[in-house]
Amino acid sequence: MLSSILDQGSYLILSDFERQQQVLTLARSLIFEGVEKLNGPASRQELEQQGLSLLHNVLAAEQIGPLRDLVMPTLRPALLEMVCSIGRLLGIDDEFFVDDYTILRINFPYLVAKEASRSAENPGIGRVDESTRKQSVASKVVDPNYNPKAYHNNEPPAAWAHGAHRDTWTGHSRLGVNLWWAVDNVPEEASMVFYPGTLNADFEPDRRSLYLAEGYPLPKPVKMSLRKGEMLVFNPEVLHATHLNTTSVTRLAISARINPVRPRFSTSCFYAREFWHSSTNIEAGHFDRVLRFERNENLEPAIDRSVVPPKFPQLIELEADSHDNEWKRVCESVKIAEGGKLRVRFGNENVLLIRTSAKLHASQANCPHLGVALADGFHDEKQLFCPAHGLAFNLQSGLSSCTALRLRMYEVEERQGDIWMRATNRASVHVAA
Ligand code: FES
Ligand SMILES: [Fe+2]
DSSP states (O other): OHHHHHHHOOEEEESSOTTHHHHHHHHHHHHHHHHHHHHOHHHHHHHHHHOGGGGGGTSOGGGHHHHHHHHHHHHHHHHHHHHHHHHHHTTOOSOOEEESOBEEEEEOOHHHHTTSOTTSOOTTOOBOOHHHHHHHHHTOOOOTTOOHHHHTTTOOGGGOOOOSBOGGGGTOBTTOEEEEEESSOBOGGGSEEEOTTOTTSOOOBOTTTSSBOTTOOOOOOEEOOBOTTOEEEEOTTSOEEEOOOOSSSOEEEEEEEEESSOOOEETTSSOOOOEEEEHHHHHTTOTTOOEEOOGGGSEEOOOOOOOOOOOOOOEEEEOOOTTSOOOEEEEEGGGSOTTOEEEEEETTEEEEEEEOSSOEEEEESBOTTTOOBGGGSOBOSSEEEOTTTOOEEETTTOOOSSTTOOOOEEEEEEETTEEEEEOOOTTOOOOOO
C-alpha cells in the first residue's frame, strides 16, 4: 500500500480503521464543547440540531482560531495515536515519524468567508505542541518573495484556498504521506482537487505564492466527496489543491502527515517543518516528546529534474473596443486545433478561445475568483476548470457553481476559414451551468 502511494503517486480512501470511531466522536464532541464555551449553550444546541456542516451559522469566522485553540490540544494525543496506527496499517514496520503540525481545516462556504474580517484565520493554519510553538516563533524565517496576501487578492484569510502545489514547495518533508480526514461529510466542491499523473512531471512553483507557476497546463482534476470519518491518504508530491468551497456547508477536515523515514527537506523552500514525533514515543504514550530535525542539517539535494520553461498558448493582439458591437477578425481557423486554446488581447481585455470537437468558445481569460490565467486549466466538451482551485465553468454560459463567479463570454464565429469575435450580448445568456 505504502509503495503504491509513494512510488506511483496513487491515493486511497480508508473507510474503516483502528480508533476511527473513538477519535471521531472525541473530535466532534470537542467542537460542540468549544462552540458552547465560545457562544453559550443555545449555540451548541442549535449546532447539534442543524449538524456540524452548518457551523458557520453559530460561529463567526473570527472564532475559527479560538475554536482550534480549544479543540486541538485535547485532541492531540488521541489524534497522534490514530495516525500512528494508520502508519502501521500502511505497512510501516520500523520506527517512523509523525509531523507535530496538525490542522483542523474549517472552510466556511466561500460566500460567507469572503465577508469575514482580516483577523479571521486562514483555513490552512495548523496547531503544534506548546514547546514547538515557542521554538518555531524564535526561529521564524521570512522570504521577501513570498506574498500570499497578493495572491489572494486581499480577500480575508478565512476565504483562502490552496492553489495547485507539491508539499515540498511549502517546506514539508520529502517522502511524506498525507492523511486528510473528513470530520463531517465533505461534498466534492468543498474537497481536495488532485492531478493524478503529475508525480514526476516538470512543474515550477511561483515564488510569490508557492503554488504552480503560470504556463504549465494541467490534466483533468479529480475531485472527490468523502463521507464522515473517511480518511484520504495520498502522496503530497502529486499536484493537489483545495477546491474553493462553493457549497453552502462548512467543510471540516483534519490533516496530518507521516514520514516513513527520517524527514529531509528540499533546498527549494526557505523554511521547513522541523518538529516531529517518533512512532516509538507515541506508542509508548510520550505525546509531548517532540524531536527537531533542523532544516540546515537535513537538506537533500534537489531532485534532478530538467527545468522546463513555461508554455503559453499563442497570443493574438487586436485593436478593439469592447463596448462596440463590431466583429473583429482574429486569425485563420487552423490556428486552433481541436482541444486547443488561443489567447487574444481584445482591446484592453484578455480573452481565451477554446476549441472543443463541436465548436469554438470565447471567454474572459482570467478566473473571476483571483485572476489566475485559465489557459492552464483542463477543458472538456462542456467545462473549463480553473487551474488554481478547480472551479468548473460552463463553456456555453460562463456560469460556475458559485453565483458570484461567472466568466464573461464573447461571441465567436467561423467564416470561410477565419475566426471572428465580438463582445456583445453579455447579459443575454441563460444556459444553466
Ligand atoms: S482563482 Fe480560484 S477558482 Fe480560479
Ligand atoms: Fe498540500
